[in-house]
Amino acid sequence: MARTAKTRKTPAKSQQQGGPSDDPDFALHSLQEAFEKAKTYDASEDEMMAFYRQMLLIRRFEERAGQLYGLGLIGGFCHLYIGQEAVAIGLQSALDNDKDSVITGYRDHGHMLAYGIDPKVIMAELTGRQAGISKGKGGSMHMFSTEHKFYGGHGIVGAQVALGGGLALAHKYNEDGGLCLAYFGDGAANQGQVYETFNMASLWKLPIVFVIENNQYAMGTSTARSSAETEFHRRGTAFRIPGMDVNGMDVLEVRAAAEVAFKHVREGKGPVLMELNTYRYRGHSMSDPAKYRTREEVQDVREHKDPIEGLKKVLVEKGKSEDDLKAIDKEIRKIVSEAADFSENSPEPEAGELYTDVLVEEY
Amino acid sequence: MAIELKMPALSPTMEEGTIAKWLVKEGDTVSSGDILAEIETDKATMEFESIDEGTVGKILVPEGTENVKVGTVIAMLAGEGEDASEVEAPAEAATSDEEDQQPDSPATAGDQEKSGDEKEAIAPGKPKSEPKSDPAIPDGTNMATVTVREALRDAMAEEMRRDERVFVMGEEVAEYQGAYKVTQGLLDEFGPKRVIDTPITEYGFAGIGTGAAMGGLRPIVEFMTFNFAMQAIDHIVNSAAKTNYMSGGQMRCPVVFRGPNGAASRVGAQHSQNYGPWYASVPGLIVIAPYDSSDAKGLLKAAIRSEDPVVFLENELVYGRSFELPELDDHVLPIGKARIVREGSNVTIVSYSIGVGFALQAAEKLAEEGIDAEVIDLRTLRPLDSQTILESLAKTNRLVVAEEGWPTCSIASEVIAICMEEGFDHLDAPVLRVCNEDVPLPYAANLEKMALIDAPRIVEAVKKVCYV
Numbered sequence: 001m002a003r004t005a006k007t008r009k010t011p012a013k014s015q016q017q018g019g020p021s022d023d024p025d026f027a028l029h030s031l032q033e034a035f036e037k038a039k040t041y042d043a044s045e046d047e048m049m050a051f052y053r054q055m056l057l058i059r060r061f062e063e064r065a066g067q068l069y070g071l072g073l074i075g076g077f078c079h080l081y082i083g084q085e086a087v088a089i090g091l092q093s094a095l096d097n098d099k100d101s102v103i104t105g106y107r108d109h110g111h112m113l114a115y116g117i118d119p120k121v122i123m124a125e126l127t128g129r130q131a132g133i134s135k136g137k138g139g140s141m142h143m144f145s146t147e148h149k150f151y152g153g154h155g156i157v158g159a160q161v162a163l164g165g166g167l168a169l170a171h172k173y174n175e176d177g178g179l180c181l182a183y184f185g186d187g188a189a190n191q192g193q194v195y196e197t198f199n200m201a202s203l204w205k206l207p208i209v210f211v212i213e214n215n216q217y218a219m220g221t222s223t224a225r226s227s228a229e230t231e232f233h234r235r236g237t238a239f240r241i242p243g244m245d246v247n248g249m250d251v252l253e254v255r256a257a258a259e260v261a262f263k264h265v266r267e268g269k270g271p272v273l274m275e276l277n278t279y280r281y282r283g284h285s286m287s288d289p290a291k292y293r294t295r296e297e298v299q300d301v302r303e304h305k306d307p308i309e310g311l312k313k314v315l316v317e318k319g320k321s322e323d324d325l326k327a328i329d330k331e332i333r334k335i336v337s338e339a340a341d342f343s344e345n346s347p348e349p350e351a352g353e354l355y356t357d358v359l360v361e362e363y
Numbered sequence: 364m365a366i367e368l369k370m371p372a373l374s375p376t377m378e379e380g381t382i383a384k385w386l387v388k389e390g391d392t393v394s395s396g397d398i399l400a401e402i403e404t405d406k407a408t409m410e411f412e413s414i415d416e417g418t419v420g421k422i423l424v425p426e427g428t429e430n431v432k433v434g435t436v437i438a439m440l441a442g443e444g445e446d447a448s449e450v451e452a453p454a455e456a457a458t459s460d461e462e463d464q465q466p467d468s469p470a471t472a473g474d475q476e477k478s479g480d481e482k483e484a485i486a487p488g489k490p491k492s493e494p495k496s497d498p499a500i501p502d503g504t505n506m507a508t509v510t511v512r513e514a515l516r517d518a519m520a521e522e523m524r525r526d527e528r529v530f531v532m533g534e535e536v537a538e539y540q541g542a543y544k545v546t547q548g549l550l551d552e553f554g555p556k557r558v559i560d561t562p563i564t565e566y567g568f569a570g571i572g573t574g575a576a577m578g579g580l581r582p583i584v585e586f587m588t589f590n591f592a593m594q595a596i597d598h599i600v601n602s603a604a605k606t607n608y609m610s611g612g613q614m615r616c617p618v619v620f621r622g623p624n625g626a627a628s629r630v631g632a633q634h635s636q637n638y639g640p641w642y643a644s645v646p647g648l649i650v651i652a653p654y655d656s657s658d659a660k661g662l663l664k665a666a667i668r669s670e671d672p673v674v675f676l677e678n679e680l681v682y683g684r685s686f687e688l689p690e691l692d693d694h695v696l697p698i699g700k701a702r703i704v705r706e707g708s709n710v711t712i713v714s715y716s717i718g719v720g721f722a723l724q725a726a727e728k729l730a731e732e733g734i735d736a737e738v739i740d741l742r743t744l745r746p747l748d749s750q751t752i753l754e755s756l757a758k759t760n761r762l763v764v765a766e767e768g769w770p771t772c773s774i775a776s777e778v779i780a781i782c783m784e785e786g787f788d789h790l791d792a793p794v795l796r797v798c799n800e801d802v803p804l805p806y807a808a809n810l811e812k813m814a815l816i817d818a819p820r821i822v823e824a825v826k827k828v829c830y831v
Contacts, residue, residue, distance in 0.1 A: 063395070063414045066414060067414060069372065070371030072372050072433060103574075133611070134611040135611030135612070136611075137608060137609060138609040144606075144609075144610040144614045145613070146614055151578070152606070152609075155601075156601050156602070159570060159597060159598065159601065161570075162567050162570020162571055162574060163571075163573055163574035163602055164574060165567070165571040165574055166571040166572060166574020166576070166577065166578060166582075167574045168574075169571055169580075170575045170579055170580050173530070174579070192566065193570055196564040196567025196568075197567050197570065199567070200561065200564065200567055200568065286373070289373075289406075289408070289409050290409075290410070295410070355489050355490055357608045357610075357612035358608055358646050358647055359647065359649070360607060360612075361669060361671055363492065363495075363649070363697070363700075
């Protein structure tokens, strides 16, 4: 892109010492350009099968969660990830799990399953049982696995972005080579603290990848009705954060984009903002009457852009038989059924748990 | 195996609904996402979509049926390889009339659980822990005279030397040496990695500090004043305080939020507020509000070492005051323990932060008039040391709370409640509170003076409870 030559303002003292605006080679589009050159990740057959399996696990798990909600076994809020599976799988498959951290909002089941966390303890958390990953005290929106460096599961829209900035600060402070992957939605993208975090993350060159999962609707408000700039990947421009515009319905494309973004961050060049264009098939939460979009719109995405069907097609073209894929489906259904049974049959937390974990120490 | 389609709960509170319309008929093939029926609740008409693939075998509840309980089997779906026409309805016929016969009905299941477990469901008493006492100061320890400002700085510096994970962040903490000079000299000793100037962006940097604590560091987040922390209170309350509980004890958040709190001098309503009661109402937080240099240092060191999130409330007007401080290698005081700063036998004055100074002045004045007042400095507002308050009350039988802050829903209100609930038999007079006037703090010098607590008002209240 051509840059307009204009007289620069007198730089402040810090810029004279090499502030971010002094980097003449900076290009907001450089990552997108690199990504455009090779948009499909060259996955091995095993990798593709693994992606297929993981996405299918999320899909079936979430369908079952929806059923359990309908039966009253899951209470409160329950936000399903159906339709968005390729985002978590494509991105998280590119992480270094020994070093990197992940944080997200309340639509968090898929991100946990992407880590390979036992579906049983996730489902048991949804049903509010002692065996749940948060001992039944967190619920759908508040799940964590510090063992996997998964830091939640946050219910306040946008809060996870600043917290992710803190995780990235810790990576940098400890010089552990890790990066933080911080997910948020197109709705959260309008929260002020997101931009406060963009500013500091870019200023301090924090190792963080901001991921906007643009599923087109913030609850029932479409991006067009809520956002002055609906090209969310451009939203980091004011902070000199390079943006990437990615088809979040194609797991191989997501993974290819992740490679480009993660490399940039790992080289110490500061944050990247990725917009993952995706779609949620279900309502915002389980109590969503979905009057803000048409049935046809949802069916159209399901029929033409579904991430699982898309990968299935690639696999079939590569010579996988329907039977091979059916066998996976059968296996996944079994895993999910076992998780559901476990979550229904596990005991509720002991009454004494009411008072535990409020504070760590005794005073 | 045939799949039972049950009446779904379409909202967290839905117990029954009307099947307005079936959009499929027996024998239709459906796939995941197809709408099967429209269901009316009292709030909305919702579409009931298929989760599974298969063929509609039997529709058990016809359209137009009202008051269909959630969980009732409304149709059967034949799976792959099954003959839809042979799908059997479940053994017990599922109609909406037979209330509560569905074993899977959540209402029923819930009720059964409740009746069965009612006794066990009553929570056991909340565990109580004894507050620890201050460590004894060894004989011959030199007492240095130090300002509160220096004591706070020294506490941070000592903890930063002791633990690499400790760092300070906030507005003007580094190059400017602190807006109130509390972080003076830290940048020189520890460098910009550990003494971090932030932009003016409280919500953002409070979140980053909280996230860094979740990631294993020990951040000290300085707010230039706690008035600006209102922009950041979501992270203090929702992110820092609740995470350990919500994660079942997995995810800790050892962060310290510190800065001046309460009224300064002539800065008007937006810069003059005591947030002690706000934070002290939140389970999961530790709230400390020291008065003198020794407590400021000993408690800040304890706060930095704590595994829990701490709100550490200082006071600008006290920063420059000098107090004696024991010169010890490691002066750490217990969190959660009040201190009797003046012993007395006739009446107890409970206070904290700058109020302690007024309470001590009042006690001197009262002594001249023959009233021997005991003064308690709460030091920690959460957990509150009710034991020390109640023991003093048992001795003096009269109590006044002095608080530089609004009276409504105050720490004073809490202390009064404790005295009523647990010390009623010891009371010879109603407990009184001396707080600021219940108005936004005015700018005009005369009005500001009228609005804030002072020693004469405490004296007056003490005389009232002593009936003199």
